[in-house]
Amino acid sequence: MATADVDTAQTNGNGKYKVIGTRPIRHDGVDKVTGRALYGADVKLSGMLHAAMLRSPHAHANIKSIDTSKAEALPGVRAVVTNADLPEVGDRIAELGEGAVNLRHLSCNVLAGPKVLYKGHAIAAVAAENIHIAKEAVGLIDVEYELLPPVLDVREAMEDSAPILNDDVRTDTMGELGNTPTNIAAHFRYEKGDIEKGFAEAKVVVEREFDTATVHQGYIEPHNATALWNKDGHITVWTSTQGTFSVRQQVAELVNVPLSKVKVIPMEIGGGFGGKISVYLQPVAALLSKKSGQAVKLIMDRSAVFEATGPTPGSYIRVKMGVDAGGKITAAEAYLAYEAGGYPGSPINPGCMCIFACYDVPNGKIDGFDVCVNKPRTNAYRAPGATNAAFAAETVIDEICDELGICPVEFRLNNASKEGTRRVDGVEYPVIGMADTVEAIKSSAHWQSNLEGPNRGRGVASGFWFNCGLKSAATATVNADGSVSLIEGSTDIGGSRASLAMQLAETLGIAAEDVNPAVVDTDSVGYTDVTGGSRVTFATGIAAYEAGMDIRRQMIARAAEIWDVDADQVRYEDGTIIGPESSYTFKELAELVIKTGDPVTGRGASSAANQGGAFGTHCVDVEVDPDLGKVKILRYTIAQDCGTAIHPSYVEGQMQGGAVQGIGWALNEEYFYGDDGSMHNASYLDYRIPTCYDVPMIETIIVEVPDPEHPFGVRGVGEVPIVPPPAAIANAINNAIGVQMTELPMSPPRVVHEILKKNS
Amino acid sequence: MAKKRVVSTTINGNQTEFLCEPRQTLLEVLRDTLNLTGAKEGCSNGNCGACTVLVDGRPVDSCLVLAVEIEGADLETIEGVACSEALHPVQQCYLENAALQCGICTPGFIMSTKALLDENSSPSEDDIRFYLAGNLCRCTGYDKIVRAVQDSAELMASNGIDGVQIDR
Numbered sequence: 001m002a003t004a005d006v007d008t009a010q011t012n013g014n015g016k017y018k019v020i021g022t023r024p025i026r027h028d029g030v031d032k033v034t035g036r037a038l039y040g041a042d043v044k045l046s047g048m049l050h051a052a053m054l055r056s057p058h059a060h061a062n063i064k065s066i067d068t069s070k071a072e073a074l075p076g077v078r079a080v081v082t083n084a085d086l087p088e089v090g091d092r093i094a095e096l097g098e099g100a101v102n103l104r105h106l107s108c109n110v111l112a113g114p115k116v117l118y119k120g121h122a123i124a125a126v127a128a129e130n131i132h133i134a135k136e137a138v139g140l141i142d143v144e145y146e147l148l149p150p151v152l153d154v155r156e157a158m159e160d161s162a163p164i165l166n167d168d169v170r171t172d173t174m175g176e177l178g179n180t181p182t183n184i185a186a187h188f189r190y191e192k193g194d195i196e197k198g199f200a201e202a203k204v205v206v207e208r209e210f211d212t213a214t215v216h217q218g219y220i221e222p223h224n225a226t227a228l229w230n231k232d233g234h235i236t237v238w239t240s241t242q243g244t245f246s247v248r249q250q251v252a253e254l255v256n257v258p259l260s261k262v263k264v265i266p267m268e269i270g271g272g273f274g275g276k277i278s279v280y281l282q283p284v285a286a287l288l289s290k291k292s293g294q295a296v297k298l299i300m301d302r303s304a305v306f307e308a309t310g311p312t313p314g315s316y317i318r319v320k321m322g323v324d325a326g327g328k329i330t331a332a333e334a335y336l337a338y339e340a341g342g343y344p345g346s347p348i349n350p351g352c353m354c355i356f357a358c359y360d361v362p363n364g365k366i367d368g369f370d371v372c373v374n375k376p377r378t379n380a381y382r383a384p385g386a387t388n389a390a391f392a393a394e395t396v397i398d399e400i401c402d403e404l405g406i407c408p409v410e411f412r413l414n415n416a417s418k419e420g421t422r423r424v425d426g427v428e429y430p431v432i433g434m435a436d437t438v439e440a441i442k443s444s445a446h447w448q449s450n451l452e453g454p455n456r457g458r459g460v461a462s463g464f465w466f467n468c469g470l471k472s473a474a475t476a477t478v479n480a481d482g483s484v485s486l487i488e489g490s491t492d493i494g495g496s497r498a499s500l501a502m503q504l505a506e507t508l509g510i511a512a513e514d515v516n517p518a519v520v521d522t523d524s525v526g527y528t529d530v531t532g533g534s535r536v537t538f539a540t541g542i543a544a545y546e547a548g549m550d551i552r553r554q555m556i557a558r559a560a561e562i563w564d565v566d567a568d569q570v571r572y573e574d575g576t577i578i579g580p581e582s583s584y585t586f587k588e589l590a591e592l593v594i595k596t597g598d599p600v601t602g603r604g605a606s607s608a609a610n611q612g613g614a615f616g617t618h619c620v621d622v623e624v625d626p627d628l629g630k631v632k633i634l635r636y637t638i639a640q641d642c643g644t645a646i647h648p649s650y651v652e653g654q655m656q657g658g659a660v661q662g663i664g665w666a667l668n669e670e671y672f673y674g675d676d677g678s679m680h681n682a683s684y685l686d687y688r689i690p691t692c693y694d695v696p697m698i699e700t701i702i703v704e705v706p707d708p709e710h711p712f713g714v715r716g717v718g719e720v721p722i723v724p725p726p727a728a729i730a731n732a733i734n735n736a737i738g739v740q741m742t743e744l745p746m747s748p749p750r751v752v753h754e755i756l757k758k759n760s
Numbered sequence: 761m762a763k764k765r766v767v768s769t770t771i772n773g774n775q776t777e778f779l780c781e782p783r784q785t786l787l788e789v790l791r792d793t794l795n796l797t798g799a800k801e802g803c804s805n806g807n808c809g810a811c812t813v814l815v816d817g818r819p820v821d822s823c824l825v826l827a828v829e830i831e832g833a834d835l836e837t838i839e840g841v842a843c844s845e846a847l848h849p850v851q852q853c854y855l856e857n858a859a860l861q862c863g864i865c866t867p868g869f870i871m872s873t874k875a876l877l878d879e880n881s882s883p884s885e886d887d888i889r890f891y892l893a894g895n896l897c898r899c900t901g902y903d904k905i906v907r908a909v910q911d912s913a914e915l916m917a918s919n920g921i922d923g924v925q926i927d928r
């Protein structure tokens with residue numbers, strides 16, 4: 001095939017794009033507003049059975065015995081499984097793209113054995129002719145427990161006298177293993193410069209302690225899985241997940257079949273935010289299908305979603321920061337202990353790396369601990385680990401600003417990380433937009449406005465998230481009518497079909513509407529990592545772009561053949577293929593493609609590119625009711641570096657949605673536990689995520705500092721916006737009533753408590 | 761198990777009869793028996809609004825209604841909102857405002873929005889936020905949903921409920 005120079009995508013003039021930056025209707029939109037889109041729970045297969053799960057009523061216990069005989073005898077029951085049906089997977093670590101997992105822990109989390117480590121821990125599952133029989137049968141299973149004392153608080157769990165959850169856990173201190181069982185699974189440490197010298201240079205040093213509660217992603221669609229273990233040994237899984245390939249690998253490992261025997265078909269996904277990566281139901285549905293010989297559907301109820309899927313950790317954090325008379329940070333120190341839940345694996349390491357990431361810290365020291373407690377095994381939640389950390393660091397900064405009489409916005413500008421700044425954990429930044437987001441807030445209508453009235457205050461805070469690259473693949477085929485089908489493997493959690501189709505359209509110089517994006521199963525597209533890490537528009541975007549460039553090369557070659565000229569005499573410009581004497585529009589040539597030779601299919605992939613990281617700065621006005629402690633959000637503005645916004649509406653939507661989750665985290669969300677380790681608010685009514693009556697419009701300022709690693713400059717947007725809200729709101733509360741909150745959530749009782757403390 | 765009952769009702773304008781057990785909720789029957797899976801189950805206890813349908817024009821959480829209770833009622837579900845030619849203005853405005861991300865809450869929101877606008881054709885922002893507070897959305901932060909409702913009210917004031925053809 002003749003090749004031509006198509007190294008850079010043709011765009012419509014000086015850095016301006018034709019498709020990127022516009023707001024087309026998303027491709028899957030009509031299906032989603034008409035109720036036609038099929039989510040995980042909507043799967044229906046012939047002869048399908050329905051399954052229900054028995055869950056532990058205790059937070060910590062040994063399972064002495066499980067008797068399923070009465071359940072099995074109930075008419076209509078077709079299969080029952082327990083941990084004994086899961087093959088022994090051993091102590092292996094599986095790399096799952098966005099993090100590693102100990103397979104034995106994963107297996108025991110899916111079906112408990114020999115211990116239950118939190119209330120709601122799955123114990124056994126029943127498949128029956130209908131869901132009512134399955135639920136009835138679950139009630140007939142007898143489990144004998146030996147109760148053990150639960151430990152629910154991270155600091156208590158770290159004590160030598162604490163009950164030990166996992167006797168195979170040893171503290172991993174930067175690669176070195178301890179030799180006694182413990183709840184402290186890992187200790188991370190990062191150091192930079194000379195911390196003593198740094199604090200000695202400071203004019204003001206502030207040290208504070210913080211506690212944050214366990215919170216849940218709260219996606220509206222519960223977990224689900226439908227599986228068919230076919231007679232030929234092939235397993236098909238229909239599920240809503242953030243990563244089909246990750247589910248394929250986890251299922252294959254846990255039920256011990258080769259990867260090639262598992263096909264995962266992605267259903268539409270009703271939210272995930274990091275919580276739909278780990279498997280819960282998929283291997284269980286597969287085992288039930290194997291036993292019963294029929295397809296089995298398993299859906300969680302809402303209380304199980306709260307009690308038994310991965311929330312994000314509660315934490316204890318200590319931050320000490322020193323600042324000199326000129327307002328420059330001289331030293332910063334942090335101690336973070338995160339609750340991992342029943343099994344190791346909290347996002348403590350990213351928490352450590354994020355805590356001072358917004359600022360140039362010359363001397364720093366960070367210690368982080370991953371600690372098992374009798375709560376559900378934690379999982380990723382939007383910028384996992386960063387929000388807890390930012391709450392601590394960003395409120396200490398405001399206290400220092402108060403003491404020094406410095407404007408918090410000026411402080412942030414003065415200390416902002418920039419290209420070349422080295423983080424405490426050693427990473428040196430490429431081009432980043434931290435300062436730009438602070439500048440954007442500084443010049444915003446919101447910051448420029450006056451806030452008047454009693455008990456009202458304004459706060460700002462910044463936040464950082466890495467965003468990742470990882471691997472993606474895509475193919476694109478040219479249709480005879482000039483449209484292009486884009487085939488990709490990134491499950492679309494919030495509009496990524498549109499953002500990917502737009503990048504392909506831009507590359508080809510065609511309209512976004514002329515690209516038909518399809519998210520397909522694991523047998524139909526190349527390996528693609530999870531929809532997470534704010535990576536899809538970035539990395540799958542690169543794959544779509546590369547597929548487009550591949551099509552351009554083939555279209556040039558085809559035109560050259562038709563015109564009988566050298567390929568280097570043909571160029572591709574803005575959707576037109578131009579030869580020495582004539583030209584084709586993309587559509588004209590597309591029509592000729594099939595008639596003149598091979599069909600044109602482009603392929604693209606991404607693995608090497610990594611993102612430079614993204615920053616956001618938020619500004620919030622609140623009003624505090626001094627009698628009730630209720631905090632009302634009056635106005636909220638976000639400025640965030642989005643690199644290049646592909647579809648601005650969905651970029652804004654990510655910022656708004658992330659901020660409102662952060663507002664919920666700040667003001668009322670928490671897992672409320674009794675001493676026995678049972679969660680007392682495992683329903684939406686009692687857990688209470690924000691409703692539309694709780695929040696105002698969320699103003700957004702898209703800052704664009706293009707990421708040079710991406711052909712169009714994309715930076716991930718999804719995660720950063722959840723990071724600053726609790727800190728910004730705490731700073732606003734302090735500004736309003738002179739009370740420094742150090743606990744999350746800042747719920748009415750806690751705010752009133754602090755007010756009373758201050759007044760007495 | 762109690763005997764199954766026959767229930768007669770009108771669903772999206774069509775006379776419909778179905779068999780159900782007395783313990784089955786309307787949501788279960790819609791989804792599992794009648795194959796109308798547009799109503800979603802987020803909580804099954806009336807907290808999330810994903811299962812909202814209109815019963816005699818009133819928005820209800822179909823997970824809280826027993827199927828036998830809708831005998832003789834006039835039921836409207838998300839599947840009946842668009843006409844065969846075009847989307848309803850509310851659907852159109854949700855799309856144009858990017859008022860959905862994952863979309864699981866969207867059918868419920870659209871049903872509640874329709875009911876709101878039937879009751880009050882020019883609601884204030886506060887009216888909208890109050891009326892929709894029984895529908896949870898975890899993705900959007902509600903900003904674009906509220907704007908979609910405001911646009912729907914405007915569009916319906918000028919166009920009535922005539923749908924808008926869309927290019928997809």
Ligand code: FES
Binds near residue numbers: 803809
């Ligand atoms: S499923 Fe009916 S209100 Fe949530």
Ligand code: FES
Binds near residue numbers: 220271860862900
């Ligand atoms: S769009 Fe996902 S819950 Fe509303």
